[in-house]
Amino acid sequence: MFWCAFVVFFLALGNELHLSHATEVSVNNTENKLCLYANLMVNFTVTYEVGVNKSETVLFVLPENVTTEGSICNNTTSTLKLGFGDGHSWAVEFTKDNKTYQVDSIVFTYNLNDSSVFTNSTSNETKSVTAKPRITNVGVDTYYSCKSENVQRVESVTQTLYDVTLQAFVTNGSKSDTDTVCTADLTSTTVAPTTTVTTTAAPTSTPTPTLPTPTTGNYSIAPDFNSTACLMATFGLRIGFKQGDKVETINLVPSATEVGGACGVNSSILILTSDTIDIMFTFSNDSKKFHLHALNVTVKPATGVAVVAANTNMSIWVAAVGSSYMCNKEQTLTVTETLTLYTFKLRVQPFGVEKGEFATAVECFMDSDLSFLVPIAVGVALCFLIVLVLISYLIGRRKSRTGYQSV
Ligand SMILES: *[C@@H]1O[C@H](CO)[C@@H](O)[C@H](O)[C@H]1NC(C)=O
Ligand SMILES: *[C@@H]1O[C@H](CO)[C@@H](O)[C@H](O)[C@H]1NC(C)=O
Ligand SMILES: *[C@@H]1O[C@H](CO)[C@@H](O)[C@H](O)[C@H]1NC(C)=O
Ligand SMILES: *[C@@H]1O[C@H](CO)[C@@H](O)[C@H](O)[C@H]1NC(C)=O
Ligand SMILES: *[C@@H]1O[C@H](CO)[C@@H](O)[C@H](O)[C@H]1NC(C)=O
Ligand SMILES: *[C@@H]1O[C@H](CO)[C@@H](O)[C@H](O)[C@H]1NC(C)=O
Ligand SMILES: *[C@@H]1O[C@H](CO)[C@@H](O)[C@H](O)[C@H]1NC(C)=O
Numbered sequence: 408m409f410w411c412a413f414v415v416f417f418l419a420l421g422n423e424l425h426l427s428h429a430t431e432v433s434v435n436n437t438e439n440k441l442c443l444y445a446n447l448m449v450n451f452t453v454t455y456e457v458g459v460n461k462s463e464t465v466l467f468v469l470p471e472n473v474t475t476e477g478s479i480c481n482n483t484t485s486t487l488k489l490g491f492g493d494g495h496s497w498a499v500e501f502t503k504d505n506k507t508y509q510v511d512s513i514v515f516t517y518n519l520n521d522s523s524v525f526t527n528s529t530s531n532e533t534k535s536v537t538a539k540p541r542i543t544n545v546g547v548d549t550y551y552s553c554k555s556e557n558v559q560r561v562e563s564v565t566q567t568l569y570d571v572t573l574q575a576f577v578t579n580g581s582k583s584d585t586d587t588v589c590t591a592d593l594t595s596t597t598v599a600p601t602t603t604v605t606t607t608a609a610p611t612s613t614p615t616p617t618l619p620t621p622t623t624g625n626y627s628i629a630p631d632f633n634s635t636a637c638l639m640a641t642f643g644l645r646i647g648f649k650q651g652d653k654v655e656t657i658n659l660v661p662s663a664t665e666v667g668g669a670c671g672v673n674s675s676i677l678i679l680t681s682d683t684i685d686i687m688f689t690f691s692n693d694s695k696k697f698h699l700h701a702l703n704v705t706v707k708p709a710t711g712v713a714v715v716a717a718n719t720n721m722s723i724w725v726a727a728v729g730s731s732y733m734c735n736k737e738q739t740l741t742v743t744e745t746l747t748l749y750t751f752k753l754r755v756q757p758f759g760v761e762k763g764e765f766a767t768a769v770e771c772f773m774d775s776d777l778s779f780l781v782p783i784a785v786g787v788a789l790c791f792l793i794v795l796v797l798i799s800y801l802i803g804r805r806k807s808r809t810g811y812q813s814v
């Protein structure tokens with residue numbers, strides 16, 4: 408029985424390996440104990456110049472045979488560096504806090520001088536791109552598991568990660584048996600998640616058919632791959648759209664979303680693309696202030712017809728250029744009669760981002776509504792304290808007076 412399962416497993420694995428090669432690596436620490444483990448597949452698409460105004464695109468996969476030289480395991484930071492081919496490398500940076508760890512960045516370095524890959528390249532430079540995949544909140548002593556594709560597009564490089572098993576900060580020198588499954592796998596209907604996942608995921612959600620709050624995504628655009636972000640946005644997004652008379656809702660899944668766009672002087676664009684949602688945000692800079700000027704949304708539901716909605720005359724998310732706009736509360740934006748956007752935990756800065764950080768935020772009315780209650784609460788508490796102090800002072804005085812009188 409066990410053997411049978413084993414054989415089937417290996418046949419299936421072998422079959423898969425023929426189609427595309429999984430890369431499996433283990434890295435040991437200075438005490439020669441396992442500290443990093445990876446089994447994953449990565450496809451690269453690189454566009455490079457082959458002449459004046461002429462470029463070519465090449466697709467290649469992370470090979471089975473890689474080196475792990477340059478990988479480092481520390482207490483709270485680790486690097487998995489995979490070297491391959493003629494001077495190419497793929498390095499994953501991890502950081503850890505008390506309970507979780509995450510991938511901070513993936514640095515892909517490619518050598519345009521390698522003519523076996525980059526035929527006729529006019530450049531012989533070695534270039535690097537830094538991707539920020541959303542691999543976060545992985546429980547310490549669990550491995551990250553994601554069968555779904557995670558597409559990272561930075562400049563002229565697209566990396567597709569899939570069938571990923573990844574563990575950093577391995578404890579006791581052996582890979583964990585427990586996994587942290589990515590959201591894309593949990594929400595995907597095509598990939599059957601493990602039974603434990605389906606049973607825990609379904610009944611815990613509310614009995615009403617409402618969707619869970621969408622996952623907050625972090626999106627940023629950089630002018631080129633050496634620079635820090637020029638546009639930053641973070642929010643959870645839900646879209647309500649009409650199918651006939653019925654209103655349906657759908658959440659944007661950040662881990663399955665590609666980010667694109669551009670920063671300009673007078674206008675900046677953020678484009679998010681997923682299997683089910685394409686959305687373009689156009690922000691305008693009117694010298695002192697910015698606002699969301701246009702939205703173009705396409706929803707492609709699994710069943711039913713696609714819904715396209717555009718509004719090029721919006722004037723929301725207003726804040727001074729050089730600051731950011733924030734709205735933690737759920738916000739409703741009516742794009743057209745057939746399509747409505749709901750944003751959660753929103754923060755955007757489409758212009759003048761410095762050092763890859765949000766500038767001070769202008770908060771939406773709904774947020775400030777609550778925040779004006781905070782000083783009142785503090786004031787009430789302070790008054791209460793003062794009254795308490797006064798009372799105890801008076802009591803103290805009376806006591807000491809009676810004390811004097813008794814003498
Ligand atoms: C990755 O590339 C291989 C080889 O070209 C291809 O067979 C496979 O379908 C690609 N996978 C993805 C997820 O793009
Ligand atoms: C290259 O493209 C630019 C912009 O599209 C154009 O102005 C220029 O003439 C092109 N050069 C050649 C050699 O085609
Ligand atoms: C790279 O190309 C430049 C000119 O394009 C050339 O001068 C240089 O020798 C080349 N370097 C290498 C290592 O091939
Ligand atoms: C990127 O930055 C490195 C180091 O700061 C520098 O050597 C390189 O020239 C830069 N590349 C581009 C394309 O700006
Ligand atoms: C916004 O526009 C003004 C002029 O319209 C320009 O001076 C300023 O640099 C722009 N801000 C950014 C961040 O591009
Ligand atoms: C931005 O807008 C200002 C004022 O409308 C205009 O003078 C300037 O040329 C614009 N800049 C760009 C890059 O479009
Ligand atoms: C919205 O996007 C669709 C598809 O990309 C395009 O056909 C349409 O022209 C756009 N509408 C506006 C108003 O930009």
Ligand SMILES: *[C@@H]1O[C@H](CO)[C@@H](O)[C@H](O)[C@H]1NC(C)=O
Binds near residue numbers: 720
């Ligand atoms: C755009 O909105 C403004 C104010 O909301 C309105 O006055 C104007 O007519 C609208 N323009 C178009 C083309 O809808």
